[in-house]
Amino acid sequence: MANTKVKGYVIALTVGDKTIVGTTSETFSGGGVLKESIQKSDSGQTQYANAGFDGNFSVSAFVYNGAAATGELNIENLMDYCAKNTTGNFEFAFGADSGDPLVTGTCTFMSCTVNSDSENYADCTVDLRVTSTPHVGTV
Amino acid sequence: MILEALHTKINAVINAYAQIGDIDAEMPFAVYSADQTPVRSKYGIEAYEYTIRISVVSDKLNECMAKSVLIKTAVEALKGTTQNSTAFDFVMKENETQRFDVSTNRYINDITYRAITQNE
Numbered sequence: 001m002a003n004t005k006v007k008g009y010v011i012a013l014t015v016g017d018k019t020i021v022g023t024t025s026e027t028f029s030g031g032g033v034l035k036e037s038i039q040k041s042d043s044g045q046t047q048y049a050n051a052g053f054d055g056n057f058s059v060s061a062f063v064y065n066g067a068a069a070t071g072e073l074n075i076e077n078l079m080d081y082c083a084k085n086t087t088g089n090f091e092f093a094f095g096a097d098s099g100d101p102l103v104t105g106t107c108t109f110m111s112c113t114v115n116s117d118s119e120n121y122a123d124c125t126v127d128l129r130v131t132s133t134p135h136v137g138t139v
Numbered sequence: 140m141i142l143e144a145l146h147t148k149i150n151a152v153i154n155a156y157a158q159i160g161d162i163d164a165e166m167p168f169a170v171y172s173a174d175q176t177p178v179r180s181k182y183g184i185e186a187y188e189y190t191i192r193i194s195v196v197s198d199k200l201n202e203c204m205a206k207s208v209l210i211k212t213a214v215e216a217l218k219g220t221t222q223n224s225t226a227f228d229f230v231m232k233e234n235e236t237q238r239f240d241v242s243t244n245r246y247i248n249d250i251t252y253r254a255i256t257q258n259e
Binding site: 022023024061119121 | 178179180182185186229231253255
């Protein structure tokens, strides 16, 4: 299969099979945690070993009032989950077609920042922490 | 459509024309335009942001400014309303500049608004 660029709007984070309504952008950052050590037997050469995974999601979205539809998380859900540090299973798909990369794991809702000014629609930023080593598979 | 909404409001004050092509108008009059930029989320278009430009033209400065006041009141009243099927969430004045065209001896008041609508 030829390489094709992934359209930004195709990438979608779901937590517990639900997406955040009105999402405008999603950022995922993470990587292995590298632990360094040195013993006398290493002859002065520092040793490195993977010691887990540290990752975060940040999602920006418009703030919507009203009841969330099936498969959606609205601001009410987000505020509640962040206050309680709710944990859920996440899926981060890089497409909807069979064979497209799919990252899965668990994450915890950490914080929700709501921005509002006098001249624009209110928006929010939700931060989530990845709490398990993600599994990279396919859709 | 937003141009219909603007025409309804501005034409109630003064003869109004969309700023498309040459205009053969009797003074005083106003010309208006609306430049559109969609506001998008990952799921599609959420709203439309417009830069609205209104030029009020008269050969008398007092008349130009008096009509401008009425037009500003009418346009700002669009906020929170639906006019000609366009739902206005925000209507904010951004700029106003007066000038005099020496070639035609006309006073012109240029008013710029930023508007966000739910639909086109």
